[in-house]
Amino acid sequence: MNSAEFLAKVADVLEYEGSLSRGQSLEDIEVWDSLGILSVVDLLEEIGADVDIEQLSNLVTTDDLIAIAGSAVSE
Amino acid sequence: MSEIERAPRHVLIVGASSGIGLALAQKLSQAAHVSAMARRTDRLAEIAHMGITPVACDVSQLDSIPALVDEVVAVHGKLDALIYCAGKQLIKPMRITKIDEIEEIVRVNLTAAVVFAKLFASAKIANSNAAFCAISSIAGHRPEPAIIPYSVSKAGLDALVKGLARECGPKRAFAIAPGWLDTEMTQSYPQIYNAGFQEELARKSPAGLANIDSVVDMVEYLLSPKASHITGMSIAVDGGASL
Ligand SMILES: NC(=O)c1ccc[n+]([C@@H]2O[C@H](COP(=O)([O-])OP(=O)(O)OC[C@H]3O[C@@H](n4cnc5c(N)ncnc54)[C@H](OP(=O)(O)O)[C@@H]3O)[C@@H](O)[C@H]2O)c1
Numbered sequence: 001m002n003s004a005e006f007l008a009k010v011a012d013v014l015e016y017e018g019s020l021s022r023g024q025s026l027e028d029i030e031v032w033d034s035l036g037i038l039s040v041v042d043l044l045e046e047i048g049a050d051v052d053i054e055q056l057s058n059l060v061t062t063d064d065l066i067a068i069a070g071s072a073v074s075e
Numbered sequence: 076m077s078e079i080e081r082a083p084r085h086v087l088i089v090g091a092s093s094g095i096g097l098a099l100a101q102k103l104s105q106a107a108h109v110s111a112m113a114r115r116t117d118r119l120a121e122i123a124h125m126g127i128t129p130v131a132c133d134v135s136q137l138d139s140i141p142a143l144v145d146e147v148v149a150v151h152g153k154l155d156a157l158i159y160c161a162g163k164q165l166i167k168p169m170r171i172t173k174i175d176e177i178e179e180i181v182r183v184n185l186t187a188a189v190v191f192a193k194l195f196a197s198a199k200i201a202n203s204n205a206a207f208c209a210i211s212s213i214a215g216h217r218p219e220p221a222i223i224p225y226s227v228s229k230a231g232l233d234a235l236v237k238g239l240a241r242e243c244g245p246k247r248a249f250a251i252a253p254g255w256l257d258t259e260m261t262q263s264y265p266q267i268y269n270a271g272f273q274e275e276l277a278r279k280s281p282a283g284l285a286n287i288d289s290v291v292d293m294v295e296y297l298l299s300p301k302a303s304h305i306t307g308m309s310i311a312v313d314g315g316a317s318l
Contacts, residue, residue, distance in 0.1 A: 013171055035168040038221050041266050042167055052266050 001047065003066045006073040009047075010065065013039040024062045040065070047072040083107045083155035083206070083298055087147060089134060089191060090161030091127075092118035094258035095210055098287045099158060099294055100127055107155065110147040134161045134187035135179065144194045154201040156298050159188045159232075160210045164260050166267055168221050177224045184228035185235075192235055196243050203245055206298055209236055210290070211250035211309050213317040233309040240307030247306040249297055253290050254280070254313025280314030289314075 001009075007020040014031045026032045037056050044051045049069045059065055066073055085108050090096040092113035100111045104125045111119050112132035119129030128151065132143050148154065163183045165176055188209055195201045214222055215229030232250050239248035255261055255276055261268040277284050289312050296302055297310075311317060 015170060035220060038166065038267075039168050039171050042171060045266070050266065052269055054269060054271050 001072065002074050006047075006066060006069060007062060009043055010040060010062070013043045020062050022063055022066070026059055026061060026065070044069060044072075085110070085148075085151050085154050086156040086158065086298075087144070087154050088112065088158045088160060089132070089187075090159070090210075091122075094160070094260060095253070095256070095287055095290050096158070096160035097122070098291050099160065101125065102291050102295065103156075103298075108151050110151060112143065113161070134191075135182050137182070137187060137190050140187065140190050141194060144191070144200060148200055153199075154195065154205050156206045156208065157191060157195045157201065158208045158210070158294065159191055161187065162210065162260065163225075164222070164264070165225055166221050166264050169223055172224065180224045181228050181231075184225065185231040188232055189235060192239050192248075195246070196239065201246060205246050207236065207239055207246070207248040208294055208297065209233075209248075209250040211236075211252045213252045213254045213311050213313050215250075215309065216252055216311065217317050236309065237307045244306065247303075249306060250309035251290055251293050251297075252309050252311045252313070254285055254311070254316040256285060256287060256290070258287065276316060280316040281318070282314040285312050285314045285316075 003022060011020045014036045016029060016031050037053060040056060041051060041053055047069065049072045051068055055068060059068065086103050087110045088096050088100050089112045091100040091111035092115040100109050100122055103109055104127050109127045110130055111122065111127050112130045113119055114133050116129055116131045123129055128147065130143055130147060134140065161183060163180055165180050192207060195207045209232040211232040212229040214226040215233050218226030236248040236250045293310060293312050297305060
């Protein structure tokens with residue numbers, strides 16, 4: 001999966017209206033709240049990336065999210 | 076009635092291969108015959124040397140339950156206690172929860188428990204002074220976000236024991252509602268049940284973190300003659316975390 005496809009999946013689980021782009025600040029995404037983070041934990045688990053909820057809470061941009069997904073997401 | 080007459084002699088524990096159910100099987104087998112049900116029979120085999128009878132059972136196969144219960148009763152006598160510990164957790168926001176996940180949580184945590192309760196209600200299965208104990212959860216009293224189907228199933232257990240207590244007296248029925256405990260169930264969510272979560276939980280528990288022993292002690296008390304007038308209740312064992 002490439003990063004655009006990954007961000008589309010993230011937008012989908014967050015039920016974010018619109019598309020997410022690289023470098024976008026997570027703080028500006030209204031649905032990036034505790035339930036949103038849990039939804040992304042579930043997505044990351046599904047694609048084989050094991051990530052701790054605290055790690056996710058500390059991310060700043062969508063680029064950090066892509067980085068944390070590791071080898072499951074190509075550039 | 077003397078304490079000896081009231082002490083359980085045959086206890087059926089459903090979901091006895093790990094966690095609370097396993098600890099209960101080990102403790103209660105010191106004074107009673109324990110029949111232990113679960114899917115992981117290799118785990119049950121490890122406690123067979125304690126005189127515990129292992130019984131392979133997948134509670135989600137509801138139709139298989141009556142014959143299995145009939146068989147343990149035929150071999151070891153009517154039940155004096157039936158403890159329903161089998162349970163599954165699901166931590167997911169509602170909007171991404173799948174229908175088959177909801178169905179499975181409710182089936183394992185609640186529907187199967189109702190089937191066991193139905194059998195317990197029969198005089199052919201359980202003695203007139205027998206007790207039914209369900210391991211519920213504080214989530215049934217105070218549902219948390221992202222564990223709603225689980226909470227619903229546990230609230231159902233609380234209603235089950237209330238109804239059972241009313242319909243089947245003098246048989247008793249009660250539920251224990253633990254808070255978060257360190258067992259395989261919580262360990263299976265390491266992304267959520269991490270060190271930070273546990274520290275926060277300890278901070279929010281005025282009487283200190285509850286553990287498996289706290290639950291086992293409460294079950295033992297409720298099964299004892301000392302609790303012979305306690306029925307229909309769901310009792311929180313959570314160090315006060317849900318207050
Ligand atoms: N740990 C907590 O924080 C916590 C808090 C409140 C309430 N509880 C409740 O406590 C009970 C015991 O959980 P635990 O914490 O001790 O976790 P656990 O170690 O995971 O135990 C769960 C037990 O349920 C059995 N089980 C699950 N699905 C089953 C099925 N389809 N058929 C038969 N048995 C099944 C498992 O056996 P097999 O996998 O071998 O079948 C196992 O023996 C559960 O009802 C849980 O909801 C736990």
